[in-house]
Amino acid sequence: GNSVTQMEGPVTLSEEAFLTINCTYTATGYPSLFWYVQYPGEGLQLLLKATKADDKGSNKGFEATYRKETTSFHLEKGSVQVSDSAVYFCALSAYSTLTFGKGTMLLVSP
């Protein structure tokens, strides 16, 4: 079956630090890949997505590249802000089913 593995948190960074949250997946076929973000007290919202190999999704300074050869979709941001503190979920969509990773909490301090 499909699965998503992402690094365990919390990830604790100082403002303006570089962020990487690793995500790898196992899937049959050709899934679409997503990163969702959940701010405190809110529901999940789409951060970025990529629908085929070598696509790069980007939004709000975050980027992730769909790497089929390494089955990865790592999330990166060059300079994090306190407002980026949230839980980040990697997910894949295949055959109308969305599979989530366990989430990675990011804490950014001033």
Place this chain on the structure above:
Amino acid sequence: DTAVSQTPKYLVTQMGNDKSIKCEQNLGHDTMYWYKQDSKKFLKIMFSYNNKELIINETVPNRFSPKSPDKAHLNLHINSLELGDSAVYFCASADRGTGELFFGEGSRLTVL
């Protein structure tokens, strides 16, 4: 305009009671879901409906019963509530073209 709305946002109740959470989406999507998020933020799919028909029913106790009166609504009824049911329940709808999910803000259920 709230795309996916669920009520109530907070629910505190005693063990053994029955409660319902309602969900509505105005995005015109055919597919809707219920997810349960535990205290460690782990998201687990519970049910999925497509055009009012059940298509995913994970290993959820039969005390949980979803009902979809039309494709814009998916309600969740829980009988005989237990302490372990305490969690945040999220409703979502899906754009089948892109696979993207749109989530409600969640309903935090606390069973005492």
